[in-house]
Amino acid sequence: MHVISQLFSDYPIFSAFKETIYLTLLAAVFSLLIGTGVAVMRVSPIRVLQLIGSGYVNIVRNTPLTLVIVFCNLGLFIQLGVAVANKNSDTFIDTNNFRLAVLGLSVYHASFVAEAIRSGVNTVPMGQAEAARAIGLPFVKTLRHVVLPQAFRGAIAPLANVLIALTKNSTVASVIGVAESSATMKEMMENRPDVLVAIFGIFALGFVVLTLPVGILLTSLSKRLAVKR
Incomplete structure (x- = not known):
């Protein structure tokens, strides 16, 4: 116990996990937004949008996350000069690397979110979409009012898996200098x-x-909100 208390006093372990939580939450929000858009493209009746959505999922999902994160730093920032923080700030490097890590994690996990939502869309009976079109609802309103609300209910369990994977994969952000938990662990080792x-x-x-609490909570929620057939 003395060793453990000494480690906690000598190293910012709680701050590192706080950074991990912050990184995970931001990436979760943006990946959900991007993934929903990609899922809509994949189920769109427009062939071009289907191909774009399918290409995004297949390319990004099969690219190593480390490569995506490194590209955000070396490709976007170092080579192209794309900065996502105030260059005049004293904490520019740290803030810029953190936001680039959020970008990389969001883009990568959005491909998994899109597939989770698409699986939820497949659980919605075809007759409901046909009935919506029969009363004159266009495709977008059919998705918004009929399909997506039920799809999200059916996709809670796979989305929970994506969130858990995102939490663990946030450790990859250390490769571009983000001071999250794995970076602190490496320093301690x-x-x-x-x-x-x-x-x-x-x-x-x-x-x-x-x-663990996230998995338990969302699994319980998915059972409660499951669409009854």
Whole structure:
């Protein structure tokens, strides 16, 4: 116990997990927005939109996340000069890297969100969409008022899996210098190799605390909101 308390006093473990939570929440919101748009494109009656949505999912989903994150830093920022923070700020590098990590995580996980929502759309009976069209509702309103509300209810469980994966995958952000939990763990391992088991235990338990309640809550919610057939 003395070793563990010493580690907590010597290193910003709580701040690192706070950064991980913040990173996960922002990426979750943006990936949900992007993924919903991509899912709509995939079920659109317009062939061009279907091809764009399908291409996005197939390309991004099969690209390593590390490559996506590194591209956001080396490709967008270093090569193209795209900055997503105020260059005059004293914390420009840290803020810019954090926001680029959010961008990379969002773009990557949006492909999985899109597939989760599309699976939810497939659970909605075809007759409901046909009835909506029969009364004159256009495609967009049919999606908004009839299909998507039920699709989200059916997609809660797969979306929960995406959120859990996103939480764990946020550790990849350390490759571009984001000071989240895995970056702190690496620093601790380099400085205190004599207590590796304790360090692994702390961070493993931390991620269990972050992901287990989310899984339980969303699984329970999916059962309660499941569309009765």
